[in-house]
Amino acid sequence: MLTLDNVHTYYGKSHILHGVSIEVRAGEVVGLLGRNGVGKSTTLKTVMGLVRPSEGSVTFEGREIGGMASHHVAHLGIAWVPEDRRIFRLLSVMENLRTGLDRPGVTEARRTALLDKIYASFPVLAERRNQAGGTLSGGEQQMLAIARAMMLEPKIILLDEPTEGLMPRMVSQIREIIEVLHRDGVAILLVEQNVPLTLEASERVYIMEKGVVRHHAPAADLQANHAVIHQYLGV
Amino acid sequence: MGIPFDQILIQTINGLVNGMILALVASGLTLIFGIMDVVNFAHGELVMLGAFTGATTLAVTGNFWLALIVATLAIAAFGAVLQVSTLRPLLGRDPLTTILATFGISLVLQKYALWQWGPSARKLQEPITGQFTLFYLQYPWYRIATALLSAAIIGALYLFLKYGKFGIWIRAAMQDRVMAQAMGIPVPSLHIAVFAIGAGMAAASGVLFGPLAGVTQNIGADFTLRAFIVVVVGGMGNLGGSILASIFISLLEAYASLIVSPSQAVIVSFVALILTLLFRPTGLFVPTPK
Numbered sequence: 001m002l003t004l005d006n007v008h009t010y011y012g013k014s015h016i017l018h019g020v021s022i023e024v025r026a027g028e029v030v031g032l033l034g035r036n037g038v039g040k041s042t043t044l045k046t047v048m049g050l051v052r053p054s055e056g057s058v059t060f061e062g063r064e065i066g067g068m069a070s071h072h073v074a075h076l077g078i079a080w081v082p083e084d085r086r087i088f089r090l091l092s093v094m095e096n097l098r099t100g101l102d103r104p105g106v107t108e109a110r111r112t113a114l115l116d117k118i119y120a121s122f123p124v125l126a127e128r129r130n131q132a133g134g135t136l137s138g139g140e141q142q143m144l145a146i147a148r149a150m151m152l153e154p155k156i157i158l159l160d161e162p163t164e165g166l167m168p169r170m171v172s173q174i175r176e177i178i179e180v181l182h183r184d185g186v187a188i189l190l191v192e193q194n195v196p197l198t199l200e201a202s203e204r205v206y207i208m209e210k211g212v213v214r215h216h217a218p219a220a221d222l223q224a225n226h227a228v229i230h231q232y233l234g235v
Numbered sequence: 236m237g238i239p240f241d242q243i244l245i246q247t248i249n250g251l252v253n254g255m256i257l258a259l260v261a262s263g264l265t266l267i268f269g270i271m272d273v274v275n276f277a278h279g280e281l282v283m284l285g286a287f288t289g290a291t292t293l294a295v296t297g298n299f300w301l302a303l304i305v306a307t308l309a310i311a312a313f314g315a316v317l318q319v320s321t322l323r324p325l326l327g328r329d330p331l332t333t334i335l336a337t338f339g340i341s342l343v344l345q346k347y348a349l350w351q352w353g354p355s356a357r358k359l360q361e362p363i364t365g366q367f368t369l370f371y372l373q374y375p376w377y378r379i380a381t382a383l384l385s386a387a388i389i390g391a392l393y394l395f396l397k398y399g400k401f402g403i404w405i406r407a408a409m410q411d412r413v414m415a416q417a418m419g420i421p422v423p424s425l426h427i428a429v430f431a432i433g434a435g436m437a438a439a440s441g442v443l444f445g446p447l448a449g450v451t452q453n454i455g456a457d458f459t460l461r462a463f464i465v466v467v468v469g470g471m472g473n474l475g476g477s478i479l480a481s482i483f484i485s486l487l488e489a490y491a492s493l494i495v496s497p498s499q500a501v502i503v504s505f506v507a508l509i510l511t512l513l514f515r516p517t518g519l520f521v522p523t524p525k
Contacts, residue, residue, distance in 0.1 A: 048417055074419035086414040088407045099407045099418045102400040152419060 001026045001187060002047065002078070002156055007056035007066070009046050016042045018211040019056065022189075024156060029178065029188045031202035031219065033195060033233060039211045040191040041083055044158040047189075048080045049073045061155075077155035081162060083191075085145040089134030093125055096133050096144055100151030118147045121180060139170035146177055156187040163194050175201060195233060199223050207232045238493050241370035248369070250489030252378045254482035255385035259440040261462040261469070261477040262389055263433030269409040269472030270429050272330065273322055276337040278437055279459030280344035285310045285438025286450040287348060290357045299362035303442045307435045314434025315427050323426065341455065348452035356449025359442065381443045388439060389478060392432070396474070405429060409472060464508045470518020479520045483507075 002024040009017040017039045024030045034040050045051045047058055049070035058066040065073055074080075079100075088096050097118065101111055119126035122143045128136060133144060142162055149157050159178070163171045171194070178201045181188060192198040198205060199219045207215040209232055222229060264278045285306045292302035321340060325332050363380050366373040396402035408415040408422050416422040441454070448454065465484055469476030484504045491500035511519055 050413060050417070069423070070413070070416045071419050071421050074417055080417045082414070082417075086411055088410045088414070090410055091403065091406060095403050095406075098400070098403050099415065099420060102403065103419060148418065 001061055002189070003057075003059045004043065004047070005057045005059070007043070007046055007053045007058060009042060009051050009053050011042075011051070016051075016211055017046065017053075020208070020211070020213055021056075022206055022213065024187050024189050026155070027182070027185045027187050028204070029182050029190060029202045031198035031205040032189060032191045032208065033193075033198055033205060033229075034208035035233060036193075038208045040208055041160055043208075044080065044082075044160055044189065044191060047073070047078065047158060074152060074154075077152075078158065079149035079152045079154035079156070080158045081145045081149045081160060083160040083164065085141045087133040087136070087141045087144055087148075089132065091133055092130050093133060093136070093144060094129040096148050097125075097151050100148050103152070114151060114153070118150060121177060122147055139166050139173075142166060142170070142174065143177075146174075150181070154186060156189065157181065158189050158191075160191045161193060162190075163192065163197060171197065195229060242493055243490070245369060245372060245374075246489040246493055247486065248374070248378075250486035251482060252382040253489070254485030255382040255389075256440050256444050257458075257461055257465060257485055258389055258478045258481035259385045259436050259443075260458050261465040261481050262392060262474055263436040264462045265466045265469070265472055265474055265477040266405075266429055267433045268466065269474070270405060270412070271322065271326065271426055273326075273333045273337065274330070274463070274466075275430075275433070276334060276459055276463075277317075277341035277344060278337075278433070278462060279455030279457065280341045280348075281310055281314060281434045281437035281455070282441040282444070282458045283348060283450070283452060283455035284313070284344060285441030286359065286445040286454060287352050287357070287441075288438065289442035289445060290352075290359050290450050293359060299360070299442075302359075303439060306442045307439045310438030310441075311431040311435030315431040317434070318427050318430035322430070323423070326426070341459065345452050345455065352452070354451070356451045357445075359445030359450055361446035377446060381447070384443060385440065388436065392436070393474075401425075401428070461504065464504050468507055468511045468518060469520050473518060473520065476518050476520035480518075483519075 004020055004022045006019045006021055007017050008015070008019055020039065020043055022043065032040050032043065042051060046053055049065065049068045052067040057064055060076055060078060065076065088099065097115070101114065124140055125144060125147055128140070133141065136144060146162065162174045166174065175197060178188060178190070190198060190202060199222055202219045205217060205219050205222055206213050214232055215228055260278065260282055264275060267273060267275050288309050289302040289306035292305045293299055296302065317340065321336055322333060325336055361377040363377040365376045367376060396406060404415065404420045404425055408420060408425055412422055465480045466477050468484060469480030484507060487503050487507060488500045491503045
């Protein structure tokens with residue numbers, strides 16, 4: 001469904017991605033592991049149209065999307081949950097959700113159903129619906145960021161380090177949400193530093209180093225073979 | 236030296252009336268800055284074009300309110316064209332580029348107005364000619380009406396931003412343009428819409444202000460300067476702050492003109508600007524940043 005083929009990107013003069021190739025099939029959870037600064041977030045930003053690939057192609061459902069304006073990318077069914085969450089801090093929780101919900105073609109019944117689903121998964125967001133996004137705790141902001149992405153009813157969610165800096169209880173909640181999304185048939189490209197969680201949640205895993213994919217294997221194989229993990233991630 | 240109470244009251248009303256007209260100009264300017272990071276130095280010229288368009292429409296139709304609506308819509312459309320043709324290609328460049336571009340546009344528009352409408356001031360006839368007695372003065376009702384109408388337009392803008400779907404989009408894009416666009420919000424079209432709204436509001440204030448002074452090609456520059464001061468004092472991109480600052484600065488000038496001549500009273504707004512930049516550069520009417 002989503003295919004990156006030999007993607008190169010630059011920030012100014014620094015070469016970040018050196019020919020990244022990744023594939024995510026419909027409904028699949030794919031992990032993307034790697035140390036800090038190897039280009040994982042840049043890979044997601046390139047898919048989202050925030051960084052233009054200088055070489056290579058990004059296709060979604062057979063259509064070239066490399067360098068497409070990000071609102072068009074979103075309309076195709078790709079949602080992004082960025083690393084720093086990027087909650088609209090001065091907007092209320094409900095207004096944050098509405099940024100994804102107020103799309104053309106969403107009926108009143110559909111709106112209600114979507115909101116009910118979110119509030120069932122994240123009861124705390126229902127409680128705080130009229131509170132400004134900036135006043136939520138880190139974990140609550142992460143949930144809001146995921147819930148906001150779900151409002152787009154995406155076919156795939158690009159999830160960037162969702163468990164970073166969260167308490168263990170919150171981490172297991174994120175793990176559950178990934179499970180729920182997977183059951184609903186939403187594909188996920190999961191960028192993480194948390195190796196156990198990634199191996200558990202994903203079907204396949206890519207390991208990146210210095211702007212390229214070094215290793216690619218089913219998650220089960222990596223779970224059995226810790227030498228590879230140790231080699232690239234040092235854990 | 237004691238200042239009589241009646242003079243203070245008169246100046247308070249004057250300050251409020253001027254403040255509301257200025258707030259109408261400044262809220263468009265601050266909205267445009269908030270969403271595009273562009274300080275529109277041609278904003279005053281949109282006030283001026285609005286006033287001329289209103290004067291022309293009034294001369295043809297004889298209806299002031301129709302002239303107000305026509306000028307607002309015409310200049311809003313002109314603003315949209317201006318955004319697409321001049322500002323959009325410069326978006327994301329060095330701020331100096333857009334400052335120079337909008338300054339250039341303001342010069343072009345001033346000279347165009349001179350060429351099109353000539354150097355002599357045009358009188359816009361006010362639609363309400365009644366007056367009421369305020370101490371020793373006959374105070375025109377029209378000035379009160381202007382303030383109320385400005386407040387109504389600003390109130391409508393507030394409700395639109397607070398509750399409307401597009402209002403939420405605009406506020407989201409003002410806070411984080413990249414994230415808003417990644418949520419599927421068509422930010423480039425939003426920029427055009429916001430510029431058009433700002434231009435329309437500027438034009439409306441031009442028509443409302445027209446009867447209070449004459450309409451010449453120079454009235455814009457004064458508005459740009461004052462609105463710019465207000466936007467800085469109120470906190471760049473902060474709508475509520477700009478409105479409060481408009482009233483604050485106008486009252487300050489009104490009270491100062493009790494003591495010095497009105498042309499010298501303008502100095503107090505510059506003093507307020509400099510003090511704000513020195514001691515509270517994020518603006519007077521915003522919560523203290525953490």
